[in-house]
């Protein structure tokens with residue numbers, strides 16, 4: 422199951438994604454956390470020291486390796502140089518499974534021990550001044566999009582991505598790659614307006630979107646969110662003493678999380694799980710082709726000097742791998 426946390430900066434994406442990752446790990450659910458936010462804080466929120474977090478190998482720095490591996494023997498992709506972030510898999514491509522060892526995870530993943538269970542962490546790497554200019558952030562989140570387009574994930578395994586909700590997300594297909602998108606909104610007009618904008622894009626592409634309210638101070642805050650957001654509002658987190666203690670560098674066991682917050686995480690887990698039967702691999706594949714053709718025409722063909730539309734394998738549908746038969 423692929424889950425995104427989006428929202429405006431400071432709304433609590435990193436905090437809530439890290440709590441959701443801890444919740445899953447504590448239940449024994451295999452979980453891969455991906456930090457794709459401009460401000461790379463997920464590692465620290467999961468308990469790494471600043472030094473450990475800074476030592477995580479960035480996906481953005483391993484793009485040639487990732488492309489070469491995923492390209493495999495796909496005859497439609499002539500070289501890793503002509504593989505762009507939206508290049509879809511086809512016959513001969515290598516697919517990624519969360520439960521296996523592969524060169525991508527070997528090169529980029531960091532195992533993060535949690536007080537209950539553990540998580541695998543992937544990071545895009547910090548955004549430099551160059552990324553923020555002409556090239557936008559896409560070169561960094563491009564590695565995530567490529568991996569998602571080659572990922573065949575199953576029912577009880579989770580990939581949780583902490584990402585921004587800037588309008589840049591919509592230029593690429595990244596925002597359509599998730600079984601559930603949790604939009605974190607503070608009870609403010611700004612928080613609600615980010616939700617409204619996201620909802621427009623989400624609706625056009627059939628993206629499952631639920632709002633997670635955060636930093637509600639009183640019942641009036643909750644009522645405001647309920648009034649503005651309606652049924653899309655799934656749960657609301659208040660001010661968390663557990664989070665504040667973490668911020669002061671005081672580690673508390675996850676079991677000491679406020680009961681209301683633990684319940685809210687359970688509701689998010691159930692909402693995400695309920696998306697499983699709704700997954701549609703054909704639509705998922707069609708959408709990646711749609712965004713690939715768009716990106717090829719708008720910059721990819723020029724940038725690579727190749728006709729990238731020819732990379733599309735018309736007969737290919739990404740599918741969840743059947744569980745291996747018992748021996």
Ligand SMILES: Nc1ncnc2c1ncn2[C@@H]1O[C@H](COP(=O)(O)OP(=O)(O)O)[C@@H](O)[C@H]1O
Nearest residue numbers: 430431432433434435436636658659660661664
């Ligand atoms: N529910 C909460 N209770 C207390 N503090 C919170 C809560 N959610 C977020 N924060 C604090 O708000 C700040 C911004 O949160 P963060 O998760 O980094 O936001 P984002 O990733 O969206 O930029 C951090 O200092 C974080 O500890």
Ligand SMILES: [Mg+2]
Nearest residue numbers: 434435458462
């Ligand atoms: Mg963040």
